[in-house]
Amino acid sequence: MKLFKTLTATAVAAVMSSGAMAADIALIIGSNQDSFWNVVKKGAEQAAMVVEANGGSLNILQTQNYDNYGADLATLIEQAVAQGVDGIATVLPAPDAQMPAIHAAIEAGIKVTLLNGGGDFLAESGALNYFGSDEYVAGVAGGKYMAEKGAKHIMCHIQIPGTVNLEARCKGVSDGATEAGAKATILRVPANLDGDVAGTSAAIEAELNGDPSIDAVINLATWAADASSAAIEQLGKTDTVMLGTFDLSPSTLDRIKAGTQAMAIDQTPYYQGFLSVSTLAAHIDFGTKVATAPVLTGPAIVDASNIDATFAGVKAGTR
Numbered sequence: 001m002k003l004f005k006t007l008t009a010t011a012v013a014a015v016m017s018s019g020a021m022a023a024d025i026a027l028i029i030g031s032n033q034d035s036f037w038n039v040v041k042k043g044a045e046q047a048a049m050v051v052e053a054n055g056g057s058l059n060i061l062q063t064q065n066y067d068n069y070g071a072d073l074a075t076l077i078e079q080a081v082a083q084g085v086d087g088i089a090t091v092l093p094a095p096d097a098q099m100p101a102i103h104a105a106i107e108a109g110i111k112v113t114l115l116n117g118g119g120d121f122l123a124e125s126g127a128l129n130y131f132g133s134d135e136y137v138a139g140v141a142g143g144k145y146m147a148e149k150g151a152k153h154i155m156c157h158i159q160i161p162g163t164v165n166l167e168a169r170c171k172g173v174s175d176g177a178t179e180a181g182a183k184a185t186i187l188r189v190p191a192n193l194d195g196d197v198a199g200t201s202a203a204i205e206a207e208l209n210g211d212p213s214i215d216a217v218i219n220l221a222t223w224a225a226d227a228s229s230a231a232i233e234q235l236g237k238t239d240t241v242m243l244g245t246f247d248l249s250p251s252t253l254d255r256i257k258a259g260t261q262a263m264a265i266d267q268t269p270y271y272q273g274f275l276s277v278s279t280l281a282a283h284i285d286f287g288t289k290v291a292t293a294p295v296l297t298g299p300a301i302v303d304a305s306n307i308d309a310t311f312a313g314v315k316a317g318t319r
Helices: 002-016 036-053 069-082 095-107 119-125 135-148 164-179 197-210 222-234 250-258 269-286 307-315
Strands: 024-029 057-062 087-090 111-115 130-132 153-158 183-188 216-219 242-246 263-266 300-302
Touching: 024 036, 024 069, 024 269, 036 057, 036 269, 057 069, 069 087, 069 095, 087 095, 087 269, 095 111, 095 119, 111 119, 111 269, 119 130, 119 164, 130 269, 135 153, 135 164, 135 216, 135 242, 135 263, 135 300, 153 164, 153 197, 164 183, 183 197, 197 222, 216 222, 222 242, 222 250, 250 263, 250 307
Parallel strands: 024 057, 024 087, 087 111, 111 130, 153 183, 153 216, 216 242, 242 263
Antiparallel strands: 263 300
16 A cells, blocks of 8 residues: 555656646446446546646546446447547447447547456457456356366356356356366346346346256356345355355455355456556556556455455455
């Protein structure tokens, strides 16, 4: 933390004295009802210290929900273009819906970076870089982990079917499980259940009841892991069904600490927000460009072996 403060203070001081351009940036991310994005925003807002010290600005735009996710993100991109921003950092979970808006922004002279999802479409998008996890690789790691811990039949739950990064995660889980000798099933539920803990818990419970061979569940969001945890507990299967999830939350870490959840797959969303905004501003202001593309911020497995070190980051809002 001291190192971060020192680097940030140094960067702010250097920028304030440089007379550089001022970058007005829009960060476009998912639903404002989804707490996952709070960590992304934390990173972006700390990067904005440098942006604002140089006379620029950061405007964070979020969708209301995920019902028309791709179309809503495209609309936000168009809105940012109309506002005359210099740069856009955006998620890309729905390339078919978003790509025309991204291309139009670039053609208008706006610099674009991608974060969190859509890394496979970096070249096609024309964006400068991608900051996030390789979703498929992360899924493979999760599937292998559960299988190596003894799971024979892993169910991967997708809360918004058709979303590119979520589908890639479960494809990875399936392939990783198969490679390690386990079976995998993908459960796709209606998108209107997204964020509905009770409804999702009922759906998970029904699947576990219907197929007793399922002995592990991997969710793609922490709220969904809460739903699965409730379902597993309701069925009295906490000792026989392993639980894993993508991303971190206090309840997720509490379960890992207590031994009722096996693991979580961390993509360090703080870095996604911080790096996508800070490098975009630096490119606009100074012409710099990160040589490595994409820049991967995950995956990292959090389990009983490293749970204590992870708690501090969650409490600070950075993990």
